[in-house]
Amino acid sequence: MLDSASFRGIMDVAGDTRFLVETFMKLRTVILLIVLVALGIGVTLAAMLLHGGLSATATPTRLEALLARSARHLAIPENAREQHNPLAATADHVHDGMMHFADHCALCHANDGSGDSMIGHGLYPKPPNLRMPETQELSDGELFWIIQNGVRFTGMPSFAEHGKEDDWKLVLFVRHLPQLTAPERAEMERNNPKAPDDREEEQQEKKFLNGQQEKAKPKAP
Numbered sequence: 001m002l003d004s005a006s007f008r009g010i011m012d013v014a015g016d017t018r019f020l021v022e023t024f025m026k027l028r029t030v031i032l033l034i035v036l037v038a039l040g041i042g043v044t045l046a047a048m049l050l051h052g053g054l055s056a057t058a059t060p061t062r063l064e065a066l067l068a069r070s071a072r073h074l075a076i077p078e079n080a081r082e083q084h085n086p087l088a089a090t091a092d093h094v095h096d097g098m099m100h101f102a103d104h105c106a107l108c109h110a111n112d113g114s115g116d117s118m119i120g121h122g123l124y125p126k127p128p129n130l131r132m133p134e135t136q137e138l139s140d141g142e143l144f145w146i147i148q149n150g151v152r153f154t155g156m157p158s159f160a161e162h163g164k165e166d167d168w169k170l171v172l173f174v175r176h177l178p179q180l181t182a183p184e185r186a187e188m189e190r191n192n193p194k195a196p197d198d199r200e201e202e203q204q205e206k207k208f209l210n211g212q213q214e215k216a217k218p219k220a221p
């Protein structure tokens with residue numbers, strides 16, 4: 001026979017069990033919801049990153065570009081961002097930076113910094129137009145850091161091997177880009193790295209202009 005105390009005890013245990021089961025069910029719903037939301041975010045992020053079949057010819061979405069830019073900004077240490085250019089923007093320093101840019105950077109960024117080059121078009125993300133406010137508003141220190149360290153997961157390489165002075169001169173030239181003149185651009189074109197074929201063609205043109213035209217090569221059909 002159950003006395004009333006034992007009966008109450010059993011009922012208490014039953015109540016506790018029901019409470020536990022109900023709590024568990026609620027928790028399960030919450031966990032399920034969290035999993036669904038995480039899945040939704042994952043799918044959205046994947047769609048954002050994998051669009052264009054991972055082809056480098058695609059252009060990053062605006063959101064992706066904004067996130068990447070903000071992440072890069074945060075990843076650059078504050079004391080690096082606050083550095084000032086130790087070199088003054090003298091004609092010589094800017095000219096050195098310009099020749100260096102023609103040799104090492106124009107390949108991707110184009111002589112005028114527009115990014116309008118064959119390799120520039122084929123990169124993901126594409127090199128931005130360096131004359132635009134988005135770049136010009138970066139601090140000297142941030143530009144220097146980017147040139148020294150490169151940007152991971154992009155085509156932008158590190159140029160730390162140049163030495164600091166050369167990279168500060170490049171910063172001066174990046175600042176000069178919006179005012180680049182036609183004669184400066186022509187000088188850069190003469191100093192762009194050239195493939196042997198292009199160099200030969202240039203030699204032929206020079207000879208032609210000097211009035212010593214060589215026998216014209218037969219044209220390909």
Ligand code: HEC
Nearest residue numbers: 104105108123125126127128134135151154155156159170
């Ligand atoms: C192989 C291609 C390539 C070469 C060579 C290259 N860059 Fe870049 N550069 C890029 C790409 C791509 C980006 C965009 C990176 C990003 O989205 O964060 C970039 C970004 C930059 C930026 C940041 C601009 C901004 O607003 O985000 C600067 C400054 C820069 N490059 C300067 C240079 C200089 C100076 C050189 C030569 C010493 C150089 N780059 C050589 C591909 C290149």
